[in-house]
Amino acid sequence: MEKPLIAGLLIIIVFLIITPCFIWINNRFNNYEEFDELEESALVILRIKKQLLHELLNWVKDNNLNAKQIQERLMVSPKRAADIIYQRIDQFTVDSLTNFVLRTGKTVTVTIRDK
Structure with a gap:
């Protein structure tokens, strides 16, 4: 009976020591204002990527291009051409x-405005 009791006490002691550490880490690294800024910047980047990919897709449709022609004209791999055709936005920077x-x-213009 002594071994299970000692093991149980050891588990409780470790739990009591580790729990405050987890709470401190959670509070220390969960700065929600930083997350809001990150989310906003991620949304801006996503909008930019979406617009650029949309322009590419319009170019493909306007010129009636297939995957092979996209590869040749844009100098990309077959996988990259498929990513463009299927609009896999997460695959691009x-x-x-x-x-x-x-x-x-086409030309690309960047406009920066105050909020």
């Missing part, structure tokens, strides 16, 4: 999408 749009002969 703003930088790569901007480069692709520029390769279509």
